[in-house]
Amino acid sequence: MSGTARKRAASTTGASSSGDQRGKRQRLPATCEWILREAAYRSWKDIENVESPVLWIHGPPACGKTFLTQFILEDIQREETGAVTLATLSYFCDANSTPASVLRSFLVQLLQSRALADRDRAIITEFAAEVAPGDDVLPLDETYRLWDAFSSVIPDLDCVRIVIDGLDELPDNNAQPSAFDLPSRLADLARSHAAVTKLLLSSRTVSNIRRATAGSASIPVTAASVQEDLELFIQTELAEHPGLNPWRRSVCAAVLEQAEGNFIWAVLAVKKLAEEAPLSASLEDEEQFSESLKSIPASLDDLYLSVFSKQAAGLTRSQVLLRDQILRWILFAVRPLSLVETANAIDVESNAFIQDLEAQAIEVCGSLIKIENGVLKPVHHSLREFLLRDHPAQKEILSVERGSSNLRIAKSLVTYLAHPSFSSIEDPLNSAHFPTTHPLAEYASLYWVYHVSNAAYDTNLQASISQFFSKPTNWVEWADKLLPHFLPRSRLQIPPRPFNTARFLHLFILKAQLVSYFKEPEKTAFANMVEDSLRLTYESFVAQAQSKSGPESLEAVRRLLDLAEVYSWLPKYKSQGLAQLQAASFIISGASEPGAPDLGITVSQALADDYKRAGRYKDAQHILEGLISNARLSSKDPRQMFAIDSLGWVAMRLGDMEAAQTYLEDAKTLAAQIYGTQSPMTLRSKVTLAEVLGKLGRHEEAEALCSELKEQLRQHRDDGVPLPKDSISQLHTLGAIFMQEEKFREARDTYRVVVDDRRKIFGGEHGMTLGAEMQLGIALEKSGDQEGARKLFENLLPRQVKALGENHPDVKLVKGELENMW
Numbered sequence: 001m002s003g004t005a006r007k008r009a010a011s012t013t014g015a016s017s018s019g020d021q022r023g024k025r026q027r028l029p030a031t032c033e034w035i036l037r038e039a040a041y042r043s044w045k046d047i048e049n050v051e052s053p054v055l056w057i058h059g060p061p062a063c064g065k066t067f068l069t070q071f072i073l074e075d076i077q078r079e080e081t082g083a084v085t086l087a088t089l090s091y092f093c094d095a096n097s098t099p100a101s102v103l104r105s106f107l108v109q110l111l112q113s114r115a116l117a118d119r120d121r122a123i124i125t126e127f128a129a130e131v132a133p134g135d136d137v138l139p140l141d142e143t144y145r146l147w148d149a150f151s152s153v154i155p156d157l158d159c160v161r162i163v164i165d166g167l168d169e170l171p172d173n174n175a176q177p178s179a180f181d182l183p184s185r186l187a188d189l190a191r192s193h194a195a196v197t198k199l200l201l202s203s204r205t206v207s208n209i210r211r212a213t214a215g216s217a218s219i220p221v222t223a224a225s226v227q228e229d230l231e232l233f234i235q236t237e238l239a240e241h242p243g244l245n246p247w248r249r250s251v252c253a254a255v256l257e258q259a260e261g262n263f264i265w266a267v268l269a270v271k272k273l274a275e276e277a278p279l280s281a282s283l284e285d286e287e288q289f290s291e292s293l294k295s296i297p298a299s300l301d302d303l304y305l306s307v308f309s310k311q312a313a314g315l316t317r318s319q320v321l322l323r324d325q326i327l328r329w330i331l332f333a334v335r336p337l338s339l340v341e342t343a344n345a346i347d348v349e350s351n352a353f354i355q356d357l358e359a360q361a362i363e364v365c366g367s368l369i370k371i372e373n374g375v376l377k378p379v380h381h382s383l384r385e386f387l388l389r390d391h392p393a394q395k396e397i398l399s400v401e402r403g404s405s406n407l408r409i410a411k412s413l414v415t416y417l418a419h420p421s422f423s424s425i426e427d428p429l430n431s432a433h434f435p436t437t438h439p440l441a442e443y444a445s446l447y448w449v450y451h452v453s454n455a456a457y458d459t460n461l462q463a464s465i466s467q468f469f470s471k472p473t474n475w476v477e478w479a480d481k482l483l484p485h486f487l488p489r490s491r492l493q494i495p496p497r498p499f500n501t502a503r504f505l506h507l508f509i510l511k512a513q514l515v516s517y518f519k520e521p522e523k524t525a526f527a528n529m530v531e532d533s534l535r536l537t538y539e540s541f542v543a544q545a546q547s548k549s550g551p552e553s554l555e556a557v558r559r560l561l562d563l564a565e566v567y568s569w570l571p572k573y574k575s576q577g578l579a580q581l582q583a584a585s586f587i588i589s590g591a592s593e594p595g596a597p598d599l600g601i602t603v604s605q606a607l608a609d610d611y612k613r614a615g616r617y618k619d620a621q622h623i624l625e626g627l628i629s630n631a632r633l634s635s636k637d638p639r640q641m642f643a644i645d646s647l648g649w650v651a652m653r654l655g656d657m658e659a660a661q662t663y664l665e666d667a668k669t670l671a672a673q674i675y676g677t678q679s680p681m682t683l684r685s686k687v688t689l690a691e692v693l694g695k696l697g698r699h700e701e702a703e704a705l706c707s708e709l710k711e712q713l714r715q716h717r718d719d720g721v722p723l724p725k726d727s728i729s730q731l732h733t734l735g736a737i738f739m740q741e742e743k744f745r746e747a748r749d750t751y752r753v754v755v756d757d758r759r760k761i762f763g764g765e766h767g768m769t770l771g772a773e774m775q776l777g778i779a780l781e782k783s784g785d786q787e788g789a790r791k792l793f794e795n796l797l798p799r800q801v802k803a804l805g806e807n808h809p810d811v812k813l814v815k816g817e818l819e820n821m822w
Helices: 033-037 039-045 065-077 099-111 118-129 143-156 182-192 207-212 227-239 242-259 263-276 283-294 300-314 317-332 339-350 357-368 381-388 402-417 433-437 441-453 459-470 474-489 499-516 522-548 554-568 571-589 596-613 617-628 638-653 657-675 680-695 699-705 707-719 727-740 744-762 767-782 786-804 809-821
Strands: 054-058 086-092 159-165 197-203 217-220 369-372 375-378
Touching: 033 039, 033 065, 039 054, 039 065, 039 197, 039 217, 054 065, 054 182, 054 207, 065 086, 065 159, 065 197, 086 099, 099 118, 099 143, 118 143, 143 182, 143 657, 159 182, 182 197, 182 207, 197 207, 227 242, 227 263, 242 263, 242 283, 263 283, 263 300, 263 357, 300 317, 300 357, 300 381, 317 339, 317 357, 317 375, 317 381, 317 402, 339 357, 339 375, 339 402, 357 369, 375 381, 402 441, 402 459, 402 474, 433 441, 441 474, 441 499, 459 474, 459 522, 474 499, 474 522, 499 522, 499 554, 499 596, 499 744, 522 554, 554 571, 554 596, 571 596, 571 786, 596 617, 596 638, 617 638, 638 657, 638 680, 657 680, 680 699, 680 707, 680 727, 699 707, 699 727, 707 727, 707 744, 727 744, 727 767, 744 767, 767 786, 767 809, 786 809
Parallel strands: 054 197, 054 217, 086 159, 159 197
Antiparallel strands: 369 375
């Protein structure tokens, strides 16, 4: 990275250039009126017609769905509603959108509407005013809470119309909560309240929205539907190219005939013809241009290829490289990057300062990109799809293949974080100055490992990663400062936990992903190097804090907590974590400085968790009972919810099912208030409660509580839908419920999913993996596979003893199982 690579805030703005890429197109007058003739639309629009609450308008890419949605909004907003108070909510999705942003927008629109009753206005206002969990919990996914607030006020409205365009354009599931199916939730809500709710979705013809709207009315957008609109659109485009005036009528007819309802194809075709138009209208030129009309590429993909080929002929080698760099970041970044971030990313990759990226991007990418709100985007979603498909001809003119693109991005981000400016960060991370001087720091800190895990195999990248971790400067600043600071903003799934637990859980998951990028023997060597570096670094942090601030300072306590977290992930040092936590507990019990009470809560939570892992359930119970009676913990403090949930689990392990039920029901209620009634955190308490109810013989109630998780497991097994991150721990509990119900094969299959996931993330020697393997062995035995169970237990026992010690309850259980088999 060049010496000035950090300071690029002013490098992306420059003289204004052509406006094609800078603004959204507007719908042309007198277009889209064909929808008014559709019976399904008229039925949906009729607020008295409760038989048509959901309408799906769908069609191929670039058929004018967004403009049609704009027209529909104008149409329904013009209507006189009489005595009925009608609310219209709308949202146009793009790559920045999430289910949470859609729902948040709806709540804001409702607050601005006269249709909202005072009671519901108070509900939304109170929701907005609630203090969200802060640095004590990571992260807070507001989606489920937003859904609770939104769905609770809908039934009270006289009538509401919900119009959404482009739900299919939300980012990929790898960067979204895969458990939240917004199309299905909205469709179910509309059907449940058909007397007051009308839902219109406009999208491409994709499976998840087809599934959500099954049985509802739909209107396909066809070439015949938009023929008149497209002709007017082509005429408007031709007016922008005076050079085509002599052939205007023939061009319009040819493009209209071949476009098949595709507006983007029409735009690109007109521009291609304008570039090829002769300078004179001689007979020879006319004959030549007639051949051009006949040779327009037939498909949108072929037309995109033609545009890229034309570009390649007119660009220098360095311009082609810049174009491909821009397209790579647009296509494969976890979230859209600002112009400033993109400029810095390209600066790092090419080691060259990009003067006025906005103007240069338009110059090298031409009509293929647009700039909206300071973000570079593909001109249309169809371009993204084209670039992500595997075209043999595309490889000749582009370098944007998924594996190689993630490789280049990963190399750039590692290089960025390895820059000397990150060897000792002096600026406060929360200052206004830091993002100005380090604009790519947030993205690099959060997502460099993601890009490594998606990169093509490359020994040079391995070497860069190894070098990054071999020097205890930059990687320490990343792991100890940058990552925890930016983690609440991550787009990737992070199971919610108390702050320090979430922070180190995520760090060690990232470590596992990096290790997986290596091959043996480098894989084991790299894993050992990183683990040793982490351990030695945090041991030195404890020593430094004790020396600099005093052995009984709050900073020393914080560092003891950090070290205990690190030890908890290292099988060889796992037993040493308890000593650090006990020391921290002793120090904090006599501390009187500001901040000591809150830090004491964190210490108590960590100590209780360690006792739980060690099987010392009585000790954990004693600490947790003290925590839930702490006056500093309000009912809406996530730490209170975590403590009560843990106490319920401990009570279950101690055999006190009545107390466990009470605690877990309270935890479920608190989780619903903090995270939402259907959030993964609430599901966690539900599933543990289901296990307790099963032990109490209340199987029907247990079954109802597990329905969501069983559906996730079915979709994962049958359709390959990724499981939400936190579902794996819940599946462990679901396996126990299957065992109670004597559904041993279901339990066996469930535990196999858990074991595979935990081996992949934590390795074969971690306590979480060992616990899941033990349960799998029991399920194998119960399902009739005695030999499989015996082999598993014989392999498991020595690893358990090494990691947990001879006196751990799980070790005793496995020994007993083996004795009974002989």
